[in-house]
Amino acid sequence: MQTLEVGLDNYFSIKFENDKFIFLDQTKLPLTEIYVETDYYERIAEAIERLEVRGAPQIGITAAYAMALSIKNVPQKLFQEKFDAAYKRLARTRPTAVNLFFALNEVKNEFEKFKHEKNLYAILLNKAKEIHRNDVEYCERIGENGSKIFNRKSNVLTHCNTGRLATGGDGTAFNVIKTAHSKGLVNFVYADETRPLLQGSRLTAFELEKNKIPFAIQTDSMAAVLMQQGKVDLVITGADRIALNGDTANKIGTYNLAVLCNFHNVPFYIAAPTTTIDRSLASGSGIIIEYRNKKEILNFNGHQIAPENYETFSPAFDVTPSHLITGIITEESVNFFPYNFI
Numbered sequence: 001m002q003t004l005e006v007g008l009d010n011y012f013s014i015k016f017e018n019d020k021f022i023f024l025d026q027t028k029l030p031l032t033e034i035y036v037e038t039d040y041y042e043r044i045a046e047a048i049e050r051l052e053v054r055g056a057p058q059i060g061i062t063a064a065y066a067m068a069l070s071i072k073n074v075p076q077k078l079f080q081e082k083f084d085a086a087y088k089r090l091a092r093t094r095p096t097a098v099n100l101f102f103a104l105n106e107v108k109n110e111f112e113k114f115k116h117e118k119n120l121y122a123i124l125l126n127k128a129k130e131i132h133r134n135d136v137e138y139c140e141r142i143g144e145n146g147s148k149i150f151n152r153k154s155n156v157l158t159h160c161n162t163g164r165l166a167t168g169g170d171g172t173a174f175n176v177i178k179t180a181h182s183k184g185l186v187n188f189v190y191a192d193e194t195r196p197l198l199q200g201s202r203l204t205a206f207e208l209e210k211n212k213i214p215f216a217i218q219t220d221s222m223a224a225v226l227m228q229q230g231k232v233d234l235v236i237t238g239a240d241r242i243a244l245n246g247d248t249a250n251k252i253g254t255y256n257l258a259v260l261c262n263f264h265n266v267p268f269y270i271a272a273p274t275t276t277i278d279r280s281l282a283s284g285s286g287i288i289i290e291y292r293n294k295k296e297i298l299n300f301n302g303h304q305i306a307p308e309n310y311e312t313f314s315p316a317f318d319v320t321p322s323h324l325i326t327g328i329i330t331e332e333s334v335n336f337f338p339y340n341f342i
């Protein structure tokens with residue numbers, strides 16, 4: 001495994017080059033930009049678990065590359081064994097983002113179809129690249145579709161990170177903001193810090209700065225005051241899993257925002273590719289929520305802030321009921337409540 005240290009003006013978060021998967025270690029951002037290069041699927045599984053690579057679409061794409069790598073340089077008679085082990089390992093990494101399972105199953109279907117081919121690695125790699133390419137296109141179309149919800153130059157509040165650091169392309173909710181900004185429709189962005197792992201203050205702020213979009217960061221508890229003071233025209237976030245009725249799992253704190261928007265009469269939008277829709281779930285009650293290690297609550301920036309014996313409550317995601325969501329933007333269209341994604 002190789003670690004490259006670079007200080008790029010521009011940035012990429014994942015890429016596949018020379019039979020290696022290269023990712024920007026997001027746990028080190030924004031102070032350090034370190035790229036890690038690997039062709040070992042176990043290292044990639046760890047990267048997903050530790051949130052070195054994160055965001056629903058990006059987790060799916062990353063897992064697809066890992067599946068292809070699991071049979072690289074493996075004798076044909078061991079394809080099945082190695083592939084199954086990698087599938088099980090990657091499926092255990094993070095339970096909530098449905099994009100992970102979508103991508104794993106896409107690659108698995110390809111495996112089943114072509115498992116007797118000698119060049120199976122190349123076939124699976126092409127599948128992973130296709131999943132990646134598709135996401136780049138979905139991001140572009142989400143950005144374009146989403147920019148149509150702006151009817152004037154607006155102040156936007158967002159939560160967590162949904163940009164290039166969370167997808168294969170330029171983002172979902174983030175790319176709506178970026179596209180609208182390029183059309184002169186964004187005045188200012190308020191980025192929620194996003195406790196406990198600070199995807200807002202560390203990652204979204206990093207991307208807003210790279211894209212020269214004016215912004216401020218605030219702790220999650222400050223969103224209510226911003227709305228009370230009339231400083232927020234709309235809220236837009238991403239999603240990790242959307243049920244057929246529009247109930248949406250996203251980063252913990254998203255539900256708070258939806259409730260606040262409802263109270264203050266501020267439109268609340270979700271932006272996500274259709275790969276985030278779980279077509280097996282009628283409503284959000286069946287969404288599996290990931291609970292994270294208590295250390296993420298008891299520590300801040302590597303420093304312990306509360307006694308280790310304290311109990312914690314640490315869901316990584318919450319589910320926003322669909323009636324609180326003004327619209328759901330996908331690469332296909334902008335959908336409005338009531339939703340029926342069948």
Ligand code: MRU
Nearest residue numbers: 054055056160162166238239251
């Ligand atoms: O735990 P994370 O950082 O992977 O959570 C990410 C989010 O909740 C994002 O909002 C979601 O995955 C959409 S990313 C386009």
